[in-house]
Amino acid sequence: MQAIRRWLDSDIGFSFVKTPSAWMAALIALLCVLGALLAPWISPHNPFDLATLDLMNAELPPVWMEDGTSDFVLGTDDQGRDMLSVILYGTRISLVVGLTSVLLSAVIGVVLGLVSGFLGGWVDALLMRLCDVMLSFPAILVALMIAGVGRAIFPNSEGMVAYGVLVVSITLTGWVLYARTVRGSTLVERQKEYVQAARVIGVSRLRIMLRHVLPNVMGPVLVLATIQVATAIITEATLSYLGVGVPPTTPSLGTLIRTGNDYLFAGSWWISIFPGAMLVLIALSVNLLGDWLRDALNPKLQ
Template identity: 45%
Template sequence: MSTVDQLPTETAGVEEGESMLRRQVREYFRSPLATAATITVATLILMAFFAPLFVPQNPYDLSQLDIMDGLLPPGESTYSGRVLWLGSDEQGRDIYSAILFGLRTSLTVGFLATAIACMLGTIIGVISAYVGGWVDSFVMRVVDLQLSLPSILVALVLLAAFGRGIDKVIAALVIVQWAYYARTVRAAALVERGAEYVEAARCLMLSNTQIVFRHVLPNCMPPIIVVATAQIAHAIALEATLSFLGAGVPVTQPSLGMLIASGYNYLLSGQYWISTYPGVVLVITVGAINLMGDRLRDVLNPRLAN
């Protein structure tokens, strides 16, 4: 068949794919809860990564801090006359400013760890399913071992060996998370491996690499997207837990978990705002991302909808 003969069919296929994508987007935003969650997450991301535009001070620039402004409750004014809407901590940091800077760290760790773990686990899972045999058995035993261990325990052991730092936390979370993607992608790829289009690709003498990455992997994307969304929330919550325990990010680059930990000792003395407000933002962030993941699952796989 000539290129001219193929063109209408290929164009129709592209148009059908775009039409399906538009339908899925419309279906996603039909849920008011998912729409609100998406707007919330987008707003938090914009405010975190453009934090200097939204905050009155850099809370980690010592030249901008005044110890006389320490432990002021929400609504109080500093000695310079600036109102602290969420109060200040013991070093005079504006809690609102600290939250946005800490949220930026948490989001960076969560998104980077998820992206790297997703790529690694997806490649391992699709190769395992397509090759089969002893390779598949070995990979699945490693995955089973990984998933049988508590994530927080594995991360703590790894950080005890790696040391503290954002790059160390990301590496630990990648090691913790890759197995989720490997198992999910393997299950989807096993179904696709026996499909007619794969057999047709083999008859056309396409290489295994072309079959895997151009034909099998694209059809495994819906479950990958759903798992990745849930794992972003999991990574943010896990990083916050590690930082709260003192094994996560360093004090010079605090996250929401570190902010919660810094105010923990002040709860009994009445300075609740140091820990409470970062905790509320953490809950909102993780909850909104999880709501997005639930809606994506329902849209991409309607059979799983409640």
Template identity: 65%
Template sequence: MSQNAFSRAFQSDLFYSFSHSPTAIISAVVALAIFFGALFAPLIAPHHPFDLASLDLLDANLPPAWNPDGEARFLLGTDDQGRDMLSAILYGARISLLVGFASVFFSLVVGVTLGLISGYAGGRIDAFIMRIADVQLSFPAILIALLIDGIARGLLPRDLHDTLALYVLIFAIGISGWVQYARTVRGATMVERNKEYVQAARLIGMRPFTILRRHILPNVMGPVLVIATIHLAIAIITEATLSFLGVGIPPTTPSLGTLIRIGNSYLFSGEWWITIFPGVALILLALSVNLLGDWLRDALNPKLR
């Protein structure tokens, strides 16, 4: 049965579209390389960049290995604390990807739930949810994330700021991105609720929650997956922006944005590698995910087949 599933997958239109798109293939290879590098960072990274016992300030600000002043054990050089940049990027990508995936999942759950309720119920409930969405759309996502982060820092005890910073950041980014899911699912739900199979489910006495979960939800998930793919890149960039501004992940467990912020102080003093390499990693990650999202949007659009 698993062989039949694999056979159907390889013979599907989606796989055909992917195999005939060089951009999608290259983007997938780059994204998977970064994902696996971040996931297996403890096994792949040549050093543990955040183990204070293994750091030596005498190794600080070493250039990349191909530079005459570099050392072979630090391929991409070191930062101001003697941390290996390659290892720091691998570990930093773990935090960036964790925040990205968690915030996208949170946005997806909230947005899809509210979109289903709004599109199926209609009336005042629909108007109320959509007015909240319209108000939120009038503010940039980064501003909403900054506002929520500031409120959380004001309400939480100071000694818990670093401990809960990751969860606050995920919530802040997640709550700022639910609107796109809600509006898309609402429109699809309003179309599906008038179809015959939904009317038949109502006639046999099926509850609205069951109709939404069993019948409508599977038919509106196609556009949601496309939005989630593109939103992942946006969430990663938003996390990097917040960390660059100093309101994201604490420096003790830095993400790519924190590494860029640290290196920015040394950019004009000659230690360019401290900020350039994390920046390149962030660009490659966001660009590859964005290109995959664009391909998936086109592949799932029947008008473009």
């Protein structure tokens, strides 16, 4: 409780409390995360239990529509799975893939950006030309290519292999932004007096980068990572929608939207609309948090 109280008394905590959009977005994001984490316990049905599925229940409408039933509040999909349950499980898969890829992208980008900005010279030129090459391709195209190569190498990939290919695809397209951001901040920090003083007294380059420069360039990284979580989740949903993401039998948000698209004009709109609404809700809440964090960490706006 004391830690929470100290945080609320800080500048960031005060800004959070005084910004309605920030705490509302945080509440929505928290509910989505808790729903995903607690899916095995709060879901009305288990979409992975084939013994409980009945094709006679396929494409049932939501409870408030005609022919709807209270057993399936948001209706069912084409396989007879409860939509509320598959959305909760699908959100968990999308969040795991998104958070994992953002974490890996941030680690790779921060390391390369820190080395590039601090060392300079041919190292900086080589890494920045690599970033330029990556930026010359659309992110979704690179992700599609990597995912396609992964599926070609592992044609029968299921489970962790398929998730690994998806995470690698998003990571390889996401580290560039972190590298360029950290490089720009490092170029500014390495010219400051505390870095020059550390060099004069003989502190090693590695220690200067890790103990002195890195903490001072993490502000923009935190803002970028917050916003990139929404981008990574949308990218995962896009890849799954295009058929190169998680297996079609796995209820991720992207596969649910793709499946529902086949039944959209047949009247079963809920199969794609509800997962799409969940995707928009997550992306919107995370983006609002990112915007608030960017303003809160900007000393010019204090």
